[in-house]
Amino acid sequence: MNELLTVAMPKGRIFEEAAELLRKAGYGLPQEFDDSRKLIVDAPEAGMRFILAKPMDVPTYVEHGVADVGVAGKDTMIEEERDVYEVLDLKISECYLAVAGLPGYVEKGIAPKVASKYPNLATQYFKEQGEQVEVIKLNGSIELAPLVGLADRIVDIVSTGRTLKENGLVELETIVPITSRLIVNPVSYRVKDKLIDELVERLAKVIEEDEQ
Template identity: 50%
Template sequence: MNDYITIAIPKGRILEESVELFKKIGIDCEELLSKSRKLIFENEAQKMRYMIVRATDVPTYVEYGAADLGIVGKDTLMEQEKDVYEPLDLKFGYCRMMVAEPAGLAKDDDPSRWTNIRIATKYPHVAEKYFAAKGVQIELIKLYGSIELAPLVGLSERIVDLVSTGETLKQNGLVEVETIAEITTRLIVNRASLKTKNSRITEIIQGLEKLV
C-alpha cells in the first residue's frame, strides 16, 4: 500500500469542489459523492486512497502521515498551526474571519480604544494571537455551536467567527467590526511524503496549480 497516495478530505461543499478539481486533472474520485457510509475509498487503477474525515482532523492525519495530502480551510490551519507543507491555495470556499458585535454597541464603539474585552469563538488561538498583536487583553469563551448566540444572551459582547454572506450576522443583529483574515481552501502535504513520493505529489500539485 506504500505506493498509494492517500488524501484526507472533509465532507460537504469542500468534498464536492475537490472531486470536481481532481476530475479536471484526471483523478477519478466520483465514488466519494455516493451515499455510502464508507470512510475509506480506493482507486486501485490510479493507486489513490481517499479518507473522509472531519475538517478539523484533516491537518492531524496529514501531519502524522496517515494521509499524504489533505484539503482543508485556512481557518483550521491558522487555529491548529500543525507542521504541514501548504503549497497551494485552491481558491474556493471563500469567507472572512471577522470580529463582530451587536449593531447597538457598534454605533459608538471604537475598536482602536479596546483594552480588555470578552470574546466568544470557535477559534481561541487565532483570536488570542490577533488581539495580542494589537495589545488588547481578552477573556476567551470557546464555543462549538452557533457563535452568534453569545452576544444575544450576554455571554460575550463580541465574537470571532467565519462570515460568508453576512446574512446570519444581520439576522441576529450583529455587524462586522474588523477582518482578521480572508479564508480559502488549501492543499496541504505531509513533509515526509513530499520526499518519499515526490514525483507523484509534485505532479498533483502542478496539475492543480494550472487550474487555480
C-alpha cells in the same frame, strides 16, 4: 501494485469543490464518492484513498502521516499550527474571518469576552491590536454567544454575512481572507515526491485555467 496517495478531506462544501478540482485535473473519482457515508473511500482509478474527516482534524491526520496530503482551510491552518507543508492555494471555499457583535457595540470593562471556535487565532489577533480579551472556545452556533450574554463579540468565518444578519449581528472588523489549501506531510513529500509533485502541477494548471 501502484502506489496510492492517501488524501484527507473535510466533508461539506470544501469536499465538493475539491472533488470537482480533482476531476478537472483528470483524476477519475467514483460517482458514489460524492454521496458516500463511508469515512474511508478508495478511488483506485485516481490512485488515491480518501479519509473523510472533520475540517479541524485534517491537518492532524496529515501531520501524523496517516494521510500523505490533505485539503484544509487557511483558518484551520492558522489555528492548528501543525507541522505540515502548505504547497498550493486551491482558491476554493473563499470566505474570511471577522469580528462581529451586536449593533452599537461598546467595549465594557477590562478584558471583554470574545467567543470563537478559533481561540488561538482570536487571542493572537486581539493581542496584535493591543487589546486584552478573554476568549471563550465554542464548537458551533457562535452567533448565539452575544445574544445570550456569554460574550461581547465573536470571531467567526463569514461567507455571505447572511447568518450574522439573521441573528441581528453586524461585522465589526475583518481579520483575514480564507481559502482552502493543499497540505503535505513532510515525510510523504520525500517518499512520494513524484506523485505529490504531479498532483500539485495538475491542480495548479486547473486553478490557473479557471482564473483566466
